[in-house]
Amino acid sequence: MKTLRVAVIGAGVVGFSTAVCIAEALPLCSVTLVADKFSPDTTSDGAAGILFAAEFPDISLERQKHWFRDSFDHLMAIACSPSAPEAGVMLSSGWQIFKEVPANKRPFWSDYVIGFRTMTDSELKRFPDHRFGQAFTTIKCECSSYLPWLEKRFRTAGGRVEQRTVASLQELGSSFDLIVNCSGLGSKTLVGDAQVYPVRGQVLKVEAPWLQHFIRDGDGKTYIYPGMHSVTVGGTRQEGDWRLQVDQGDTESILERCGRLEPSLSKAKVLGEWVGLRPSRRNPRVERETVLLRGRQVPVVHNYGHGGWGVTLAWGTALDALGLVKQCLHDMPLQAKL
Incomplete structure (x- = not known):
């Protein structure tokens, strides 16, 4: 049987997770991941990568639970394995x-x-401006380590990687039998999805090894996430803002807000500043369709629009996308498979 040619577009955490799932589960497929940017230049690279989620309005809660649980279980297995430091995956406790x-x-x-x-009253005394809190342990996944680790795993499964810009699905129509679109914000132009919009995020990396617990304000704009090599402090959630340059006003605001929650940050050395655009959408798009490309009906599976929850949901939506790929293969006419 001829190998089926699959293209995965996008080298962020969603793209590489999806490519790994397909390459490992379907060895008869030849999987090529195509992207213009790779780590350390993806949006995922700057993500704090801490696992919890918002609720999307139009997707069944059952499906969202699956996405979260599958991602959490996958990363927990890595956190408890010898691969944890190389993959950049660790347990993280906080409030x-x-x-x-x-x-x-x-x-x-x-x-x-x-x-x-729920946090106790005595725990909340630390945060006099806040009336309620939740304490838990979750996972932190640092994509600057995790993405190269996933790429290695993908190549081990026989996957190929190609760096180029894809301006239109038509460009891939004659070379591939099935396309998986994980292009994030790029889907706005690549597949003409007007529902995709940027949410600008700015964060700082600081040196504060004495900080062991994360703190996140429930509004999602102020957070302190200790990691393996530095502490991520943030942030901003600026909808529709395409600016990629660092804003000095935002930097000062971040340090001031985070300093109120953790006064010792005044002693922390700033190691770097970073800006990224979260690929946001009212709901992530994880579905399949058939598109006419160069005179051929080509199945396309979409997996994008995770907003600020890409790391949290990547593996869960990748498994969902794998299921859609399997459906596409099952429905393909016999001559396409031979």
Whole structure:
């Protein structure tokens, strides 16, 4: 049987997760990952990569739970393995705090993280501006290590990597039998999805090895995430903002807000500043369609639009996308498979 040629577009955490899932599960497929940017130049590289999630409005909660649980279980297995330091995956404990008591005190992902509980009054005394908090242990996945680790795993499974810009799916129509689109914000132009928009995020990396616990304000704009080699402090959530240059006003605001939550940050050395555009959408698009490319009907599986939850949901949506790829292969006419 002829090998089926599969292209995966995008080398961020969603693209590489999806490519690995397909290459490992379907050895009869020849999988090529195509992207214009690779680590350390992807949006994923700057992500804090801490696992918890927001709720998307139009996707069944059951499906969202699967995405979260599958991602958490996958990364937990790595965190508990000898690969943890090379893959950049570690356990992280801390607090999510709220100025007002949230309507939902137990988010859907609370059953999957470790030891989720409401903070005590004495714990909350540390944060006098906040009235409610949640304590739990989750996973931190640092993509600057994780993406090269995934690429190695992908190549081991027989995957190929190609660096080039894809301006249109038509360019791939004659070379591939099936296309998986994980192009994130690029889907706005690549497949003409007007629902995709950027949410600008700016963070700082600081040297503060004495900090052991994460702190996240429930509004999602202020956070402190200790990692393996530095502490990520942030941030911004600027919708529709395409600026990629560092904004000095944002830097000062981040240091001031994070300093209120953790006064010792005034002693931390700033190691670097980073800006990225989260590929946001009302709901992630994980579905399949058939597109006419160069006179051929080519199945296309989409997996993009995760916003700030790419690392959190990447493996779960990759497994979903793998299921869609299997459906496409099953539905292909026999002559395409021979």
